[in-house]
Amino acid sequence: MADLDAVQKRLLAEVADLHDIPEGAYNLRANGQSVGRSTTANIDIQTKTEKSGIDIRVKSGTKNESIHIPVVLSESGLKETVYNDFFIGEDCDVLIVAGCGIDNCGSQDSQHDGIHRFYVGKNSKIRYVEKHYGSGDGSGQRILNPVTEVYMEEGSTVEMEMVQIKGVDSTNRTTIAELKKDAKLVVRERLMTHGKQQAYSIYKVELNEDGSSADVVSRSVARDDSYQKFDACIVGSAACTGHTECDSIIMDNGRILAVPSLEANHIDAALVHEAAIGKIAGEQLIKLMTLGLTESEAEEQIINGFLK
C-alpha cells in the first residue's frame, strides 16, 4: 500500500471500501501493474504467463475467506485488458470483491477491460461484489468494459452485486452464466449515469439443468443526457425458474432502452420478466417536501433509496 498515492487510495476506498491492506487474499493492480499481493493457505494467486491477468485458485472446502482484487487507474491514456480466472473448488464459501476506479485528469482516454471467468465447483457459494467508479475533470474518457463469465456446477450458488454510480463515461458490461443442476444465480445491478455517459448492460443466463434458478434485477437511474441499455436474456432448457427485472428512473433528458427477454426450451421452464421505466412521481417529491426537504434534497433521497 505504501506505493499508492492519495488519488489511488481514494479510488481504492470507493471501489473496494478498502482503507488499508485487506484481510485474506488480495491482488492490487495500479496503473497496469501488480503492486501488492497476498495469498493464504487455501487461496493461491498466480500471474498469467501468456497474457495480462491472474489465476485465482480456491481449494475445496475453503470457508469464510475473502479475496480482494481491486484495480485503480490514475494515469491518463492508459488502456488495458486484463484476464482474471477464478477456479473455485467444491463446498467453498467465499467473498470476492473486485472493482475498478479510474481517475482521469488528462485529455486521453483511460480504459480498463476486465474479463473475469468463474468456474464454481459443486455446492460452493460465492458472493461477488464489483464496483465501478470514475473521477477526475480531464476531457479524456473513463471507459470500463467488464466481461463476466460464470460456469456453475451442481448445487452451487453465486450472488453478484454490480454497482456503477458515478463518473464512468462509457461502459459495456457483458455477463454470461451457465448453470447446472440446482445451481442458483442472483444478480443485483445498480447503475446511475449522468452527463453524456453511456452504459450497456447485457446478460445472458442459461439454465441448462433441472432445479437451476436465476434472478437478475437491475435498478438504474439515467440523468442529464445519458443513455442506458439493459438487455437481459434468460434461457430455460430444463425444469428451472428464471426472473429478470429492470426498474428505472429517468430524469432530465436521460434515455433508457430495456430489453428483457426469455427463451423457454422445456415445458417445465418457468420464466418471468418485468420492466418499468418512469420519472420520479410528483407525489413522492411533495411528500418529502412536507417533511421539510427541498425539492432537490427530496430527489436525492428518492434516488438514494432506489439505488440502495
Add this chain to the structure above:
Amino acid sequence: MLELKNIEFSAVDDGNNIGIIKNISLELGDNKFIAITGPNGGGKSSLAKIIAGIYKNTGGQIIFDGVDITEKSITDRARMGIGFAFQQPVRFKGMTVIDLLRIAAGKNLSVSEACEYLSEVGLCAKDYIDREVNASLSGGELKRIEIATILARDVKLAIFDEPEAGIDLWSFNNLIRIFEKMRDSDKNRTIIVISHQERILNIADEIVVIADGNVVKHEEGAKILPELMGGDYMKNICKKLD
C-alpha cells in the same frame, strides 16, 4: 396560530374555471383539536392542501403564527412546523420505514427511537423498521406509517386528511388514542383533522363544516355535534369504514 383570510382556490378543468374554494376565512387558536367535516367535493381536502402549500390558493392570505406564509413553499412551511398526513400515502421503492422516519425527524433517529413511533401507531416495530415503503405494505400499514411520520416531526400544526380512510377498526381506536395523546401533550400544538367519523368529531374542540367551497358552520364541538349527527355525510364507526 392559523388565520385564513378570504381564501379562494379555483382550477381550470376542460377550459372552464371551477371555483373549488369560494371564500373561506377561519381563525384557529393554539392547542386546539379541530375537525373539518362536510360533504365530499366541498373543498375540505383542497383547503388542507392549501394550508400545507401543496395547492396554491388563487386568492386570500394565510397567516401562521403571525407570519404571512401565502407565498412560502411546501418546504418552508414544513420547516416552520406544519405537518401533513396524506389521505393516500405515497410509496417509495427502496426507501425503508426507518429512512422515512429519519427524514421526518430531520435527524439520524436511533432504531429504538424509530421503534417508539411505530409502536405508537400499533405496528410491531422490529417487523417494520427495515421494510421498504413499497407495494408490499398494505394500505392500512402505509396509513399508520404515514401517521408515524407526523409523530416523528415536532410540528406545531398537524393536518390529517381523512386519517380513518383505509384503516381497520382496531387501528381506528388506536388513532383516536393518538389524537388524544397529541392534544394532551404540552407542546401547545394544534391538530386539524378532516373527517366524516362521529368518533373523531366527538373529541374535537371545534368543528368546521365546509360545503360548496364555503364555511357553513364553525363552532365548539359540543354545540354543533348534535345537529350534525345523522346527517348524510356523517358516518358511524359501526358502519363500514371507507
